[in-house]
Amino acid sequence: QVQLVESGGGSIQAGGSLRLSCTVSGLAFSAHCMAWFRQFPGKERECVGTISSDATTIYIKEAVRGRFTIEKNNAANTLYLQMRNLTPEDTGTYYCAAQSGTYCYLREAFDFWGQGTQVTVLS
Secondary structure (H helix, E strand, O other): OOEEEEEOOEEEEOOOOEEEEEEEEOOOHHHEEEEEEEEOOOOOOEEEEEEOOOOOOEEEOHHHEOOEEEEEEOOOOEEEEEEOOOOHHHOEEEEEEEEEOOOOOOOOOOOEEOOOEEEEEEO
């Protein structure tokens, strides 16, 4: 059974930092590219960034580039999203997702999703 479990969300003051984790089991983690998505209330889910299966190629959405980074630890089957200088506009539910292959293609469906973790940034 494939499981993606996010953790690390919570409430934080604006300007603070959070590190989200996504622990993966039941699939060949090193053979999947990974992505972080977020969803604002009433909005469609958007991709925050992706990382290739071997963790060498990273894409970060321009709006958060310089504040957010993604890491993939294949030995630990864990994906991370480091978020810095958070603003209230970053408030939302954050999801990790897996897609089979080296690189993620956002126009293609992701194979597996986590349940999401809530991030609330207080002004």
